[in-house]
């Protein structure tokens with residue numbers, strides 16, 4: 001698994017790294033790259049950079065919105081611009097609480113029995129930067145509670161072995177009744 005985590009920065013944020021120049025030929029020659037490139041495709045818009053332009057500090061999106069490509073939205077979330085909350089990567093991130101608790105999720109293509117790593121940056125939204133906020137992360141067949149009380153981005157990683165050809169990746173706020181929650185950014189899902 002450590003091997004996979006080490007590669008995630010290269011494989012998971014392909015959108016950002018496309019502009020980095022020619023691929024290292026020594027890396028391209030590795031026979032396993034073809035299988036890891038499949039991992040690249042399973043993750044869509046993990047940094048939330050493809051989002052409504054928004055002229056304000058943030059845009060609230062609600063259940064059923066299709067404004068955040070790749071992601072299914074539940075409840076209410078915010079897409080935050082860097083003018084409001086400096087993103088961990090790029091210029092946008094997500095607050096899992098919009099007007100209230102919300103969620104973002106997507107199904108990713110996986111190979112049954114193969115190992116995957118979900119990695120993301122976690123912080124709190126500015127208005128509750130040092131208040132405890134809670135949520136659940138679902139990664140394939142597993143889920144875990146997450147909590148945080150800091151406005152500083154820090155990365156967390158979870159690994160799973162896929163049990164299906166399609167695996168759920170979901171981040172959900174469990175802090176209800178508040179309009180400020182956990183912030184996430186730079187989600188990567190990398191394969192074997």
Ligand SMILES: [Ca+2]
Nearest residue numbers: 047089090092
């Ligand atoms: Ca971002």
